[in-house]
Amino acid sequence: MEHPSQPDxxxxxxARCRQCGESSGGELFCAHCGSLQRPATDYYVxxxxxxxxxxxxxxxxxxxxxxxxxxxxxRFTWKSAxxxxxxxxxxxxxxxxxxxxxxxxxxxxxxxxxxxxxIGEQRSKDVPPELLEEVFxxxxxxxxxxxxxxxxxxxxxxARNRFLAxxxxxxxxxxxxxxxxxxTQDRGVLQQVRTVLNRRxxxxxxxxxxxxxxxxxxxxAQ
Amino acid sequence: MSQVFDIDFGxxxxxxxxxxxxGTTNSLVAFLDLTGPKIIPGADGDLLTPSIVxxxxxGSVIAGNAARRLLIxxxxxxxxxxxRLMGKGISDVKDEVKFFPFRxxxxxxxxIRLQLGGRAVTPPEVSAQVLAxxxxxxxxxxxxxxxxxxxxxxxxxxxxxxxxxxxxGRIAGLDVLRLVNEPTAASLAYGLDKRRNxxxxxxxxxxxxxxxxxxxxxxxxxxxxxxxxxxxxxxDDIDNRLMxxxxxxxxxxxxxDISHNGEAVQTLRQAVIAAKERLSYxxxxxxxxxxxxxxxxxxxxxxxxxxLIKDIVDRTLSPCRQCIADSRxxxxxxxxxxMVGGSTRIPMVRRAVAALFKTKPHTELNPDEVVALGxxxxxxxxxxxxxxxxxxxVTPLSLGIETMGGVVSKLIHRNSTIPASATEAFTTAVDGxxxxxxxxxxxxxxxxxxxxxxxxxxxxxxxxxxAGAARIEVRFLIDANGILNVSARDVRTGKEQxxxxxxSYGLSEEQVEAMILESVENAEDDFRERQxxxxxxxxxxxxxxxxxxxxxxxxxELSDEQRAKVTAAVNRLLMxxxxxxxxxxxxxxxxxNEATIALAETMMNTAxxxxxxxxxx
Ligand SMILES: Nc1ncnc2c1ncn2[C@@H]1O[C@H](COP(=O)(O)OP(=O)(O)OP(=O)(O)O)[C@@H](O)[C@H]1O
Ligand SMILES: [Mg+2]
Ligand SMILES: [Zn+2]
Numbered sequence: 001m002e003h004p005s006q007p008d009x010x011x012x013x014x015a016r017c018r019q020c021g022e023s024s025g026g027e028l029f030c031a032h033c034g035s036l037q038r039p040a041t042d043y044y045v046x047x048x049x050x051x052x053x054x055x056x057x058x059x060x061x062x063x064x065x066x067x068x069x070x071x072x073x074x075r076f077t078w079k080s081a082x083x084x085x086x087x088x089x090x091x092x093x094x095x096x097x098x099x100x101x102x103x104x105x106x107x108x109x110x111x112x113x114x115x116x117x118x119i120g121e122q123r124s125k126d127v128p129p130e131l132l133e134e135v136f137x138x139x140x141x142x143x144x145x146x147x148x149x150x151x152x153x154x155x156x157x158x159a160r161n162r163f164l165a166x167x168x169x170x171x172x173x174x175x176x177x178x179x180x181x182x183x184t185q186d187r188g189v190l191q192q193v194r195t196v197l198n199r200r201x202x203x204x205x206x207x208x209x210x211x212x213x214x215x216x217x218x219x220x221a222q
Numbered sequence: 223m224s225q226v227f228d229i230d231f232g233x234x235x236x237x238x239x240x241x242x243x244x245g246t247t248n249s250l251v252a253f254l255d256l257t258g259p260k261i262i263p264g265a266d267g268d269l270l271t272p273s274i275v276x277x278x279x280x281g282s283v284i285a286g287n288a289a290r291r292l293l294i295x296x297x298x299x300x301x302x303x304x305x306r307l308m309g310k311g312i313s314d315v316k317d318e319v320k321f322f323p324f325r326x327x328x329x330x331x332x333x334i335r336l337q338l339g340g341r342a343v344t345p346p347e348v349s350a351q352v353l354a355x356x357x358x359x360x361x362x363x364x365x366x367x368x369x370x371x372x373x374x375x376x377x378x379x380x381x382x383x384x385x386x387x388x389x390x391g392r393i394a395g396l397d398v399l400r401l402v403n404e405p406t407a408a409s410l411a412y413g414l415d416k417r418r419n420x421x422x423x424x425x426x427x428x429x430x431x432x433x434x435x436x437x438x439x440x441x442x443x444x445x446x447x448x449x450x451x452x453x454x455x456x457x458d459d460i461d462n463r464l465m466x467x468x469x470x471x472x473x474x475x476x477x478x479d480i481s482h483n484g485e486a487v488q489t490l491r492q493a494v495i496a497a498k499e500r501l502s503y504x505x506x507x508x509x510x511x512x513x514x515x516x517x518x519x520x521x522x523x524x525x526x527x528x529x530l531i532k533d534i535v536d537r538t539l540s541p542c543r544q545c546i547a548d549s550r551x552x553x554x555x556x557x558x559x560x561m562v563g564g565s566t567r568i569p570m571v572r573r574a575v576a577a578l579f580k581t582k583p584h585t586e587l588n589p590d591e592v593v594a595l596g597x598x599x600x601x602x603x604x605x606x607x608x609x610x611x612x613x614x615x616v617t618p619l620s621l622g623i624e625t626m627g628g629v630v631s632k633l634i635h636r637n638s639t640i641p642a643s644a645t646e647a648f649t650t651a652v653d654g655x656x657x658x659x660x661x662x663x664x665x666x667x668x669x670x671x672x673x674x675x676x677x678x679x680x681x682x683x684x685x686x687x688x689a690g691a692a693r694i695e696v697r698f699l700i701d702a703n704g705i706l707n708v709s710a711r712d713v714r715t716g717k718e719q720x721x722x723x724x725x726s727y728g729l730s731e732e733q734v735e736a737m738i739l740e741s742v743e744n745a746e747d748d749f750r751e752r753q754x755x756x757x758x759x760x761x762x763x764x765x766x767x768x769x770x771x772x773x774x775x776x777x778x779e780l781s782d783e784q785r786a787k788v789t790a791a792v793n794r795l796l797m798x799x800x801x802x803x804x805x806x807x808x809x810x811x812x813x814x815n816e817a818t819i820a821l822a823e824t825m826m827n828t829a830x831x832x833x834x835x836x837x838x839x
Contacts, residue, residue, distance in 0.1 A: 065443055069612055073641070073702045077399060077604045092641040092699055099638060 012037040036083045039090040043097035053178035057102050064098045117194050128199045160210045170200045239370045239605050240360050241597025246305040246430030249273050250594035251356040259598035262363045275351040276300040277338040285355040288756040291763050297323040297484030299338045306430045307334045307345040309383030323484030332727050346386045350393035371396045372601045374593050376431040377403035378451030378618045380664050381676050382727040384705050393737045399604050401703040405435035406615050407596030408562045413439050420557040425575050428563035430456040434542045436549040442610040448548035448637045449618050450541035457565040463530050464494040472518050486513050501527050502567045528570045535574050548637050559583040614639050617700050624661035628670045643699040654686040675726040682720050694719050757807035776824035784820050791817035
């Protein structure tokens, strides 16, 4: 698979200008007549980035601001209807893309999806086998807490701390995998990323659940 | 502001775009000149145009200051605070309408219809009259036609409320180039004036709505990080509290329930608002109300008042906390809090904000004007006059679709920078199915019934195929106005898929077009009639005031000559009162005005003496 790299960002869908019919030079603004072209929908192509999992978010923000200044509908008030439409589409892709790419997890999910991995369906239903025992104990403690067992409270706080530590080590693991993928562009690594991401999602849900329970407990009974 | 503005007026003139703050209580129109944004005054010199519209029996309509005078005499035909009804159905506003002196017509489920005499009008039509008044003021002031505008809306307005505002603009003959969020507009005026970089929160508590927004300012880019609010929280709610107390007192003292008498309600409302506003500056004041020879007085201390409104002030704080959490900045990182909206003059509000944000809030900008000034700056950005400045706003509410079991599947999350989009694939469930219905909602809750229904989209004419074989890609796009656009494509054929839109609230396109036509047809007649009527309303006001003044002690303190002058001016005004020439009526009003100057001064002195006596109780 080929991903053209454009240092300034702003990939387009077609090399021929929709306005003047000349070659647009593959730039967002036609090299010939300067009109805005239909933007590429792939976030990496759009931002002119190589398909890597580790990104410099400061650089990304700089690009985001720069492209916003050039593409935002505010800049197209007096332009043709078609250019206004492209500006709207381009800015939507810019904003959607920035939201996804600046977040390491969403970024990885995006790449997985683009590479044909199925990530949506089984989201967090299946318990990753290595967590089975942990989850079983937690559910017991939660049940006891609901039944009014004070001691369970300590267990749950402990569980939360364990999950938080787990999440941290998962993030480290992911980071390593990201770098490996960036170096090798190996699909096998993506397969591993997918597995670890699933585990992380599961742990995140556990943390949320535990924190909700602790917060509820903190509230005076109505 | 000029030193930070980079204004390019260019060689070829572009059409002028004005900025409008369409408020619950007051509306303003502003434009950008060489030195920065300026508010355009009305014919009477006032910068604020009351958002009040009166529909007369003869079919004519007046808006603004002239209509305010009719709130009492024509209470059942004079509409105020209509912004609170925009984009709503009757079931949304049941509690509120019991305070309104006008009737709600039948068939108000998806759009409220106000029954004003023989005529039923919708909130966008009423707002259009306010906008038309501002448009006329701007045209008179600038000496050129004004057809393009930026209009502000509360940041927390949903899709239907935004659409209703846009409809109002179109009915008024304005091309609404952009809806901009009120706190964001305020930050534009503020940021250009005071600060180039940093994190700023804008707290906007006006007459009807509350908004909080947190922004990052970065070399001319105003990036909204998060926003939150309540579109049904403001000064009106405070007024209703005080009204409630007064109704109860009066029922007890007079043995009479006046809450169904429009005239009494409006007179009392004005007394209550005046007292509330004074309380922002003095520790104790009095509600004073007279009706049909009876009087009601009640002392209100700041302490009592604060007890009364504490929960209203508190209700602004949890949106603030949520907004801080969503913006992913800590309270310490917020450099400043800018206060916007008339209700932020209340000391308790300022204290609460200072405590929550751990900083002294900025109050030096005029909270009534800053939103309109910002709207004018945004107009300048659109026209190209303001370069280097760009506003990146967010959608306040998550957008989702209904899935199995009435559960919401979120497609675009709240606080996403707009324009934002999401694409979702749909297919059929049974063989040969030709239509698919998509129910779109806005809100943060998990269940459809707890969210706001936005619209139902029907994909029509799907090619008959076995179940699950069709593949239709639907694209949901929220534009820079915060309004949803939906398009669909048949993935197999690549062709555009036809969609029928059924908005849950609001007017249909045909209805809006009919209203535009009607308003254009009536515009010319209306204009003449309105001017005559406005002149007469003013004449009524001054004649009434003079009549009252003659009963005042001050009248006898005047010289014979002064008294004769007043009487003669009154008679001359009465003689032209029924003429169709508004200029003539106005000239006589002016004469009477002149003639009563001495009387007014004498009365003022007496009043001051009286007031001083009054405070010594
Ligand atoms: N000194 C004051 N003390 C308390 N309240 C005040 C004072 N001055 C004005 N207000 C209140 O502020 C409100 C009007 O504020 P503002 O003009 O900012 O609202 P608006 O822009 O019309 O409404 P919104 O922004 O909610 O649509 C009214 O409720 C008014 O009574
Ligand atoms: Mg306001
Ligand atoms: Zn070209």
